[in-house]
Amino acid sequence: MVRIRLARRGRKQAAMYDIVVADARAPRDGRFIEKLGTYNPNTDPATVLVNVEKAVKWLLNGAQPTDTTRSLLSHQGVMLRKHLQVGVNKGSITQEVADARFEAWLQEKASKVEGKKDGLVKTQVDAKQAALDAERKVNATRAAAIAKKNVVEAPVEEVVAEAAPVVEEVVAEAAPVAEEVVAEAAAPVAEEVVAEAAPVVEEVVAEAAPVVEEVVAEAAPVVEEVVAEAAPVTEATAEEKPAAE
Numbered sequence: 001m002v003r004i005r006l007a008r009r010g011r012k013q014a015a016m017y018d019i020v021v022a023d024a025r026a027p028r029d030g031r032f033i034e035k036l037g038t039y040n041p042n043t044d045p046a047t048v049l050v051n052v053e054k055a056v057k058w059l060l061n062g063a064q065p066t067d068t069t070r071s072l073l074s075h076q077g078v079m080l081r082k083h084l085q086v087g088v089n090k091g092s093i094t095q096e097v098a099d100a101r102f103e104a105w106l107q108e109k110a111s112k113v114e115g116k117k118d119g120l121v122k123t124q125v126d127a128k129q130a131a132l133d134a135e136r137k138v139n140a141t142r143a144a145a146i147a148k149k150n151v152v153e154a155p156v157e158e159v160v161a162e163a164a165p166v167v168e169e170v171v172a173e174a175a176p177v178a179e180e181v182v183a184e185a186a187a188p189v190a191e192e193v194v195a196e197a198a199p200v201v202e203e204v205v206a207e208a209a210p211v212v213e214e215v216v217a218e219a220a221p222v223v224e225e226v227v228a229e230a231a232p233v234t235e236a237t238a239e240e241k242p243a244a245e
Helices: 052-060 067-075 077-090 095-244
Strands: 002-011 016-021 033-041 045-048
Touching: 002 052, 002 067, 016 067, 045 067, 045 077, 052 077, 067 077, 077 095
Parallel strands: none
Antiparallel strands: 002 016, 016 033, 033 045
């Protein structure tokens, strides 16, 4: 039995497939009889390329497609083309009618594919615009928060600046009163200190008096001796002074 199936190729996690005609007993990725097209599921929409005439020929000759391959062939119009060709072979329709119907189907299919591509592009543009709008909204919210913070802080600085002269005036007016209060408070304290110290001073003077008297008594003879020794010198000097004149 001959089957139309997929043969895997491509790298890991990015597989691509060939649409091939192969013996049913052959391995999946083994030898095949003929390659009919390719299938790439990694694009959006998926890319399917099929040689329609060859695929119809193999189907008419009895080749059986797998379920996945049948879906792909139907998506590319191969199954419709086979149905029309069977009608032509039976004489139900002419080849011109079959070809016209198939061309009309192809045009409708192409318009649908283009519409889907346009829809995908529009979706991408809308998503990008939505992201930009969200970013602008976040930036606007952040700017509003910063502006609000600046508005709150500005009046505080203004109030402080306006209050500074008033504070200085109050301090200037209060300074004399403060000095007077300090003076009044300090005077009694000073008098109290002097009153408390007076007895101590008198006691020190009283204790020192005998010592002073004793020193004076001891020094008296010495003073008298010095005076006695100095007397003749003083008298001689006094006698010489008139002679010199």
